[in-house]
Amino acid sequence: MSLSFSQFAVRCSAQLEADGRFATARLYRNALKSFTNYIRRSEVQFTDLTRKRLVAYERDLRYHNYCPNTISTYMRMLRAIYNKGVDAGYARFVFRLFHDVYTGIDISRRRALDAKDLKTLLCANIEQPALKRTQKIAASLYSLCGMSFVDFMNINFSSVNSGVLTYNRHKTGTSISISVMKKTMKIVNDLNMPRSDMRTAEGYRRYQSRLRYFNSCISRLAAALGITRRVSSYTLRHSWATAALRNHVPVELISAALGHRSIRTTQIYLGGFSAAEIGAVNSKICRYLVAV
Known part of the structure; x- marks a missing residue:
């Protein structure tokens, strides 16, 4: 047939x-x-x-x-x-059929917020109840090593043992163990997030609906706080990875915290450095050379 x-x-x-x-x-x-x-x-x-x-x-x-x-x-x-x-057996093999089209990953598009905008997003005072709840969810995602929204929606936080949360990423199945701060646990417990059974079509639809609602709310939150950059659930993940890199955390450790299978994936998350930052490093290295 x-x-x-x-x-x-x-x-x-x-x-x-x-x-x-x-x-x-x-x-x-x-x-x-x-x-x-x-x-x-x-x-x-x-x-x-x-x-x-x-x-x-x-x-x-x-x-x-x-x-x-x-x-x-x-x-x-x-x-x-x-x-x-x-x-x-339904199609004839054509050598390099997709060779001439783009199948890569564009790493030029920066999703991470700078430190000032990130602090505003997560810490600034906001009155609207819906946006306040969104801010708490965003702060929790960031505090949990840039946890993805899908994992946040499906993790059983009652499994935290001696301050350590161990879970498997929904996307890759990779096992992750992270230390959870008491403040973060309190916020998570207060939020009482509904869980979705992603193994069922109905559970997946519920998750998609909640993700769309969260992204809509966090965009409104950013606008209300004067942040002009586009913000979504992934912004928090990219921002955590970039902040970790700027604090001299090894890429291997960042990769483990994010639950990536390869460092190459992690490097896509990391925001680029500005010309001023590169220039400052170059000046420091050049001064070292003169001093030798």
């Missing part, structure tokens, strides 16, 4: 959902929808994926101002479906 690319992509998405991998299934569907809209046909065939068409598709996405990471995500999802189709 022969399947089109669209039919096979839907089958792959359904299998991912059956395995509890709802986020990846959603990415598959979004990539398929985007490419389907581009070719302006309801059904995509495997033969529609050619090097020339993929390059033109990337050019069209850039023309419509899609950011590099979104373009990369679409391309990587299409490639994953295509490779599965080849393995299943």
